[in-house]
Amino acid sequence: MKVAYFKEQGFEVFLDKLRVQGWLELFINTQQGCSVPDLAEFYAHCSVTDGVVTSKVNGTQIRFDAKELGEILGVPASGFDLYVHEDKSVLGYDRLLEHAQKFSLQPASQTPQSVK
Numbered sequence: 178m179k180v181a182y183f184k185e186q187g188f189e190v191f192l193d194k195l196r197v198q199g200w201l202e203l204f205i206n207t208q209q210g211c212s213v214p215d216l217a218e219f220y221a222h223c224s225v226t227d228g229v230v231t232s233k234v235n236g237t238q239i240r241f242d243a244k245e246l247g248e249i250l251g252v253p254a255s256g257f258d259l260y261v262h263e264d265k266s267v268l269g270y271d272r273l274l275e276h277a278q279k280f281s282l283q284p285a286s287q288t289p290q291s292v293k
Contacts, residue, residue, distance in 0.1 A: 180192060180205060186279050188279075198252070198253060198256065199252055199253045200252045200253070203250055203251075203252050215234050215235065218233075218234050218235070219232045219234050219239070220232075222234070228242050228243060229241070229242050230242070230246075274286070274287070
């Protein structure tokens with residue numbers, strides 16, 4: 178993640194929250210990498226039920242929740258449920274649309290969408 182880009186886009190609050198939460202280093206550490214084929218396989222088999230993620234990669238079954246993932250990544254997991262909460266209505270339609278336009282790099286978009 179490029180911190181300067183997020184600052185340019187007006188997401189300083191997001192960066193501050195990552196910093197306070199203890200997650201910023203996880204997002205900006207360019208030395209950490211991943212295998213694209215393994216990641217694709219993980220997502221192809223991934224399911225989430227009651228906050229527990231399950232998947233299968235290279236024949237190995239994987240199962241973890243937010244607390245375990247925090248331990249694996251070395252980041253705090255308390256409050257994680259607030260990040261993944263499905264009801265985003267607290268932001269309001271206009272704010273959701275603005276975020277979707279910025280993150281998807283589609284400023285002409287007229288509907289909020291899921292951006293990954």
